[in-house]
Amino acid sequence: MKTPFIFGKVASGDDFTDRTQEISRLKMNFLSGINTIIISPRRWGKSSLVEKAACETREENTNIRIISIDLFNVRTEDDFYRNLAEQVIRGTTTRLSEIQSFVKKFFKQWIPKITFSPDHTQEFSLGLNWEEVKKQPDEILDLPQRIANAKGWKIILCIDEFQNIGFYNDTLSFQKQLRSHWQRQPDVSYCLFGSKRHMLMNVFTSPSMPFYKFGDIVFLEKIKTSDWEQFITHRFKATGKDILPEQSIRIASLVENHPYYVQQLAQQCWLRCIEKITDEIIDQSHEALTLQLGLLFQNLTESISNTQLNYLQAMINEETRLSSSEIIGRYHLGTSANVTRIKNALGEKEIIDIQHGKNEFLDPLFKTWLKNYYFKGK
Numbered sequence: 060m061k062t063p064f065i066f067g068k069v070a071s072g073d074d075f076t077d078r079t080q081e082i083s084r085l086k087m088n089f090l091s092g093i094n095t096i097i098i099s100p101r102r103w104g105k106s107s108l109v110e111k112a113a114c115e116t117r118e119e120n121t122n123i124r125i126i127s128i129d130l131f132n133v134r135t136e137d138d139f140y141r142n143l144a145e146q147v148i149r150g151t152t153t154r155l156s157e158i159q160s161f162v163k164k165f166f167k168q169w170i171p172k173i174t175f176s177p178d179h180t181q182e183f184s185l186g187l188n189w190e191e192v193k194k195q196p197d198e199i200l201d202l203p204q205r206i207a208n209a210k211g212w213k214i215i216l217c218i219d220e221f222q223n224i225g226f227y228n229d230t231l232s233f234q235k236q237l238r239s240h241w242q243r244q245p246d247v248s249y250c251l252f253g254s255k256r257h258m259l260m261n262v263f264t265s266p267s268m269p270f271y272k273f274g275d276i277v278f279l280e281k282i283k284t285s286d287w288e289q290f291i292t293h294r295f296k297a298t299g300k301d302i303l304p305e306q307s308i309r310i311a312s313l314v315e316n317h318p319y320y321v322q323q324l325a326q327q328c329w330l331r332c333i334e335k336i337t338d339e340i341i342d343q344s345h346e347a348l349t350l351q352l353g354l355l356f357q358n359l360t361e362s363i364s365n366t367q368l369n370y371l372q373a374m375i376n377e378e379t380r381l382s383s384s385e386i387i388g389r390y391h392l393g394t395s396a397n398v399t400r401i402k403n404a405l406g407e408k409e410i411i412d413i414q415h416g417k418n419e420f421l422d423p424l425f426k427t428w429l430k431n432y433y434f435k436g437k
């Protein structure tokens with residue numbers, strides 16, 4: 060039987076819960092041509108949110124085209140341009156003849172080579188000469204605007220894992236290039252999202268960076284307990300299994316409402332439950348899940364220095380004054396300048412999140428594993 064919980068895939072349709080405010084904000088931005096930037100830690104639901112908002116916008120507006128580009132494996136500038144050109148064409152036409160005419164009409168400085176897949180589906184790829192693209196990227200960057208203009212459409216480009224542009228050679232000039240084109244496109248807007256908060260904040264909020272004040276920045280939050288309560292309870296009941304509302308709340312709170320883990324833990328509970336869930340089943344599932352991730356966490360601790368681990372231990376023990384001399388002494392943290400360095404290093408490794416002066420573990424199960432296994436008895 061198919062389990063009623065999903066994780067590791069974009070949540071859509073019935074699997075998607077809540078986020079009503081974020082969806083309306085995104086849809087409003089899409090309709091009014093406002094650029095949006097979405098930032099959240101990994102697996103909090105950015106891709107699912109954008110897809111949901113895009114889906115609803117498409118259904119309600121026939122003159123809008125929303126095009127998705129995922130940069131997760133796009134590590135160079137030429138790959139970026141090729142992806143952009145291909146996805147824009149794929150997102151605006153499905154007819155073979157039109158693909159050819161688009162290329163003829165919109166590329167004048169140099170002509171990309173189109174290769175169609177042998178089975179004559181709409182699949183195609185563009186061959187670009189990188190030397191030419193590098194000299195003249197304008198026609199690719201302006202392609203969405205020129206198509207939008209020719210068709211009388213509005214186009215929205217949603218670019219996932221946007222932080223990857225930080226890996227390109229000379230990323231700053233590249234960003235300048237993008238920004239200078241993107242800000243002159245009246246019929247195209249951009250929704251850029253990703254998970255490296257540190258890097259994205261630098262790109263979008265530093266006055267010296269090209270993308271400064273590019274658009275509306277959304278810091279995605281986790282999904283609220285009340286929504287998880289309803290979602291989990293409903294999913295159990297709909298599949299003939301019994302759960303109390305407080306037990307659904309317990310599932311969500313054991314993993315601090317982290318969307319991916321809530322779904323994963325709920326699934327483990329559901330699989331163990333025959334008719335009626337018990338608190339023991341929830342605890343066993345939580346423990347099994349933590350242990351299942353143990354090897355991964357073991358490797359992670361190997362990439363963390365001893366003083367950084369000491370700092371994490373102080374956090375787990377809920378010490379508040381982490382830079383006081385007493386705590387520094389007790390946990391062997393070195394000097395107070397060292398404490399700041401440790402904190403920043405853990406932030407850059409995405410182990411902790413520093414928000415409003417408060418440190419939090421980004422992975423709630425890593426915290427549980429450290430507490431219940433690694434630091435146990437220490």
Ligand SMILES: Nc1ncnc2c1ncn2[C@@H]1O[C@H](COP(=O)(O)OP(=O)(O)OP(=O)(O)O)[C@@H](O)[C@H]1O
Pocket residue numbers: 065066067068069070074075076077078099100101102103104105106107108253254282318319320322323
């Ligand atoms: N609105 C939602 N309703 C229910 N579950 C959700 C929702 N959003 C996210 N999830 C859960 O979290 C998981 C991760 O979601 P998603 O892939 O959208 O996150 P992401 O922020 O894009 O992650 P990454 O940073 O890895 O790209 C989903 O597979 C699903 O289990």
Ligand SMILES: [Mg+2]
Pocket residue numbers: 105106107219
């Ligand atoms: Mg994603």
